[in-house]
Amino acid sequence: MRQVLALSAPIGLAFIPLGMALGFVVVHAGLDWWWAPTFAAVIYAGSLEFLMVGLAAAAAPVATVALTTFVVNARHVFYALSFPLQRVRGLGGKLYSTYTLSDEAYAVGVSPEARHWGSRQILFMQVCFQLLWVTGATLGGLVGEALPIERLKGLDFALTALFIVLAIDAYRQRPDPLTALSAAGCAVLAWVLVPGQLLVCAFAAFTVVLLLRKWRDA
Known part of the structure; x- marks a missing residue:
């Protein structure tokens, strides 16, 4: 032990x-x-x-x-x-x-x-x-x-x-400017549009962005 x-x-x-x-x-x-x-x-x-x-x-x-x-x-x-x-x-x-x-x-x-x-x-x-x-x-x-x-x-x-x-x-x-900017953009967008549900909406938007990037690169 x-x-x-x-x-x-x-x-x-x-x-x-x-x-x-x-x-x-x-x-x-x-x-x-x-x-x-x-x-x-x-x-x-x-x-x-x-x-x-x-x-x-x-x-x-x-x-x-x-x-x-x-x-x-x-x-x-x-x-x-x-x-x-x-x-x-x-x-x-x-x-x-x-x-x-x-x-x-x-x-x-x-x-x-x-x-x-x-x-x-x-x-x-x-x-x-x-x-x-x-x-x-x-x-x-x-x-x-x-x-x-x-x-x-x-x-x-x-x-x-x-x-x-x-x-x-x-x-x-692992520097990745595009991912960092995407995360920040999703957070700001959720804060402006749905401040009461910022966390959930920001996570959902960022997940969609990552899936779209994955689909584009496939």
């Missing part, structure tokens, strides 16, 4: 500050602190949890919640194609491994260092990730509850900042 901890720790420890940011955002949205660990444990999808805070606070329709969940988490379908789920033993283990398949768990699970891991190592890695995420969210909720609410302004930008950094890093590794 030492190898699992050594490989997972650099990524897993980042769950603490990001989970705390989720807890702060939950409290800032007017929800009770215990919603933070509830979201973290039940939903367990970082980007969706930040979005779900706003949807829950606004009492969004079930259809909007379902569509947003599908759009944000659709990538996990493709993760399952190469994640070593076949090494996980037992129905319960497979169900838990599928449920806790996150971006970070996928990155570690398919790495060369983990190619010889068995069921225990894979599940241990995923349990550690989930515990760290729930711990961070709980701490953030409790600290946010104790602090004056006016000190928590701007924390809802935490997830946006995270994705900006990830987008910049992805662009540096």
